[in-house]
Amino acid sequence: xxxxxxxxxxxxxxxxxxxxxxxxxEFTVGPSPDGHTLVRGHCPRCLGRTATEYRHGVPGTGTxxxxxxxxxxxxxxxxxxxxxxxxxxPHPQLPANAxxxxxxxxxxxxxxxxxxxxxxxxxxx
Numbered sequence: 021x022x023x024x025x026x027x028x029x030x031x032x033x034x035x036x037x038x039x040x041x042x043x044x045x046e047f048t049v050g051p052s053p054d055g056h057t058l059v060r061g062h063c064p065r066c067l068g069r070t071a072t073e074y075r076h077g078v079p080g081t082g083t084x085x086x087x088x089x090x091x092x093x094x095x096x097x098x099x100x101x102x103x104x105x106x107x108x109x110p111h112p113q114l115p116a117n118a119x120x121x122x123x124x125x126x127x128x129x130x131x132x133x134x135x136x137x138x139x140x141x142x143x144x145x
Contacts, residue, residue, distance in 0.1 A: 029068040033123045035113040039102075040064055040127040049098055049132040059098055059132065065125035068107025074098070099129050 047061035057074040105122030114121065 029107065029109065030066045030123075031068075031109055031111070033066040033111055035111045035115065035118070035122075035124045038065060038123075038125045040125055042130055043127045044130045047103070047129045047132050049134055057098070059103060059129075061129075063105040063107055063123060063125055064127055066105060066107060066109070066111065066123035068105065068109055068122065070103075070106045070122065072103055072106055099132050102126050102128055 043064045045061060045064050047059055049057065049059050052058040052073050058071055059074070060069070060071045062068065063070045103126065104120045105125040106120045107122045109123075110121055111123045114124075118124070
């Protein structure tokens, strides 16, 4: 089965601080080359490829006085996080003090997909 072509990056989308709420676009979660957690996908606003690396573990996995029960899975915690466009393209009107280089969009994902390991059916080569 062939994959559909990736969406075309809308380079001319002007920067705007835009909270898109929860999106149903597919994002994947897996290890980065240096062993941290990496969330990848396409920005729902400018359609650029974006990836966010979580270097210090998954947010929300610490313990506290009010914590009850086992921690949620990494993927469910990351699905609750607010993700930002990090496409790396300096979109028009990008502020000089912008934290992320992208179109300014932020969102939460409905679900994260963990891809199959390399060399397995539907896995990446």
